[in-house]
Amino acid sequence: MYKILVFFFILIPAIEVTLLVTSSHLIGIWATFLIILGTGIIGAYLAKQQGVEVVREIRYRMSRGQFPTDSLLDGVCILIGATLLLTPGYATDILGFLLLIPVTRKPFKVLIGKWMEKKIRDGSTKIIWR
Numbered sequence: 001m002y003k004i005l006v007f008f009f010i011l012i013p014a015i016e017v018t019l020l021v022t023s024s025h026l027i028g029i030w031a032t033f034l035i036i037l038g039t040g041i042i043g044a045y046l047a048k049q050q051g052v053e054v055v056r057e058i059r060y061r062m063s064r065g066q067f068p069t070d071s072l073l074d075g076v077c078i079l080i081g082a083t084l085l086l087t088p089g090y091a092t093d094i095l096g097f098l099l100l101i102p103v104t105r106k107p108f109k110v111l112i113g114k115w116m117e118k119k120i121r122d123g124s125t126k127i128i129w130r
Helices: 004-028 029-063 070-085 088-101 102-121
Strands: none
Touching: 004 029, 004 088, 029 070, 029 088, 070 088, 070 102, 088 102
């Protein structure tokens, strides 16, 4: 767990700051600012669009008595992707866009699904369905 925290709170911000400073030297501070602003706006739009579609799919499946596993994984990816896109930085933006685009989201859904399955099998997570 400690390694994960170091990764998220030290390494990723250090990479992002380095990329942003380098970018501002290469293309200028205003261009860098506009890219950060633009990816945030585009990311928010895509997240809203994808999120509405996923909520519709979840409601449809639940109205038919089906468990919306795939749609819930889509929702998790969209939530993480939107959060990453609202975080300033190039690396987080790339990962955020990959999580929001349905075609590139599939490998992440497989990884998240396997991780969740492992948590459920070892008993550290329980799902209650009523």
